[in-house]
Amino acid sequence: MFYDDLSPYAYPITEDGDVFTEVGTGTRFVTVRGAYRRLNIGWLEAGQPWTAGPAPAEFVSKLLTVLEEQAVNEALGLHECDLCPTPPDDAHPWHKPRPGLRRAGVGTGEIRVPGAPGTAYAAPSLIGHYVLDHGYLPPREFVDAVLAFDLRDRSAAYPSIAFPWIPDDAELYDALVD
Numbered sequence: 001m002f003y004d005d006l007s008p009y010a011y012p013i014t015e016d017g018d019v020f021t022e023v024g025t026g027t028r029f030v031t032v033r034g035a036y037r038r039l040n041i042g043w044l045e046a047g048q049p050w051t052a053g054p055a056p057a058e059f060v061s062k063l064l065t066v067l068e069e070q071a072v073n074e075a076l077g078l079h080e081c082d083l084c085p086t087p088p089d090d091a092h093p094w095h096k097p098r099p100g101l102r103r104a105g106v107g108t109g110e111i112r113v114p115g116a117p118g119t120a121y122a123a124p125s126l127i128g129h130y131v132l133d134h135g136y137l138p139p140r141e142f143v144d145a146v147l148a149f150d151l152r153d154r155s156a157a158y159p160s161i162a163f164p165w166i167p168d169d170a171e172l173y174d175a176l177v178d
């Protein structure tokens with residue numbers, strides 16, 4: 001699916017909030033509603049315009065760290081890259097890069113990067129593949145936000161989630177307890 005960079009995030013299924021998976025346990029899920037506004041970044045699609053260019057190495061490295069440390073809205077299913085010349089092969093594990101690629105062209109979930117106060121950037125996990133394998137260069141303000149993102153900055157109530165704006169009253173679902 002395609003959304004213009006910096007347009008308001010309106011993924012219909014998640015209108016009721018962002019679900020952060022606690023990376024590490026994978027069993028606790030925190031739903032955040034209305035704590036920040038969301039701007040789209042990196043929702044690319046063949047036939048739609050996007051910007052290519054050299055991404056700063058420091059940005060790429062930090063982006064990959066964010067992708068490792070965050071998991072948002074993972075239950076919404078797989079996103080497939082349609083910029084790749086050949087479609088994903090069912091016989092190949094979807095989460096592994098195919099030969100010639102640095103990142104898998106299929107991804108699940110999204111990331112959130114804090115921007116100006118009250119605004120978070122909302123990108124699909126595939127953004128790593130788009131940057132590394134297709135030369136996508138996100139808007140400068142997103143590049144700067146990723147570089148400025150201190151992943152140790154966390155809410156008091158949810159220190160295990162690498163995002164600073166989880167409200168204390170966010171709704172927790174613990175699969176181990178249930």
Ligand SMILES: [Zn+2]
Nearest residue numbers: 081083084105
């Ligand atoms: Zn691709």
